[in-house]
Amino acid sequence: MDNNRSMHVTLLPFSDVQAAIGKAREEWKETTDFNTAHHSEEEIDAVIPTGKEDFPFRHVMSSFFPTRFGHWVPLIAASQGASCWHVFEIPRYLAQELAGLYARAKDSDVGHSIVETLDDVISRLYTSMRAVRGLGDILEESAAEKPRSFLMPFNAAMGPARECRVFCPPGKGRISAISQYRWTEPFRFQSTDNANDEALVIYEGARAIYDRIMESAEKMQDSSIRGKMKEEGFTFDVLRTPSGEVQFVEINPFGAMSGCGSCLFNWIRDAKLLYGMEQQVRLQFAV
Incomplete structure (x- = not known):
């Protein structure tokens, strides 16, 4: 540099x-x-x-x-002092439904808070315009790929x-x-x-x-x-x-x-x- x-x-x-x-x-x-x-x-x-x-x-x-979170999650986690994270795939039918309702949910209505249940995850997704757009981008880029959601340790x-x-x-x-x-x-x-x-x-x-x-x-x-x-x-x-x-x-x-x-x-x-x-x-x- x-x-x-x-x-x-x-x-x-x-x-x-x-x-x-x-x-x-x-x-x-x-x-x-x-x-x-x-x-x-x-x-x-x-x-x-x-x-x-x-x-x-x-x-x-x-x-x-190139900017997908999945490419960079090890570096992001290391920078934030996290040693582990969870990843789960979102079925395409569910992603399509969420995208039709309204990927980091930084702008979710509930703001910066801990995710503890599957309901919390779904809520973060469908109340975040950024997350919905991210789901839509992945669905458009590939006819078969399932979007993935990454759960990181809570960073206060x-x-x-x-x-x-x-x-x-x-x-x-x-x-x-x-x-x-x-x-x-x-x-x-x-x-x-x-x-x-x-x-x-x-x-x-x-x-x-x-x-x-x-x-x-x-x-x-x-x-x-x-x-x-x-x-x-x-x-x-x-x-x-x-x-x-x-x-x-x-x-x-x-x-x-x-x-x-x-x-x-x-x-x-x-x-x-x-x-x-x-x-x-x-x-x-x-x-």
Whole structure:
């Protein structure tokens, strides 16, 4: 990984984020100032032209396959101090029924709580839009595959308000930017007076996790996983625990055309940064 990059921390006034959200609500639409996704090829190609020396790739809808939780669960578990996990297959008929009702259930109505029964598992799935979409993606990708659900040991430190999204553009072999994950509220720094120091801890932790991700990808038998990651890029989420650890949470697609939200960035406005065309690595938080 390229370590010769300076880090710049931007602390946005949360009032600016609130103003953008409020303006969008008045107009009955989503804000385009932050957390954009699903841009057109024409939009991103106008800012990051394809076929150039600094971007020899095509803009595509990123594949979900390299970012599947099952590929990364050993690394995620190790990062969170877990030595075991449970996996069970969901029958396709049940997955189809759940997908018709409304895969990590981070956005479930019940929030961050312990799963103790099969009913709890089913509840997490059908009350989570992300989980339902994940089931639908797997059902569409394969006519025979059964979706799998992973049960991890409960992590009391887990909380989206302390998570960050890390952007890793195609062909650059490095991190380009980091944003807080839950962009609709101020980031939970232990102390805003020491925000730069805490941001440095997050950056260094993210760099170490990036290296472990790429090492794991190189060891995987399916070479298409690392090939897609290098050609399409990826994002991953990290957790800054109250004790100061930086843990690996999950991996997601990259790119303006993907459904991956840009959090406190905008995929088009900040394209040069996110796609690794700028020298500095920017960490952006709202306070």
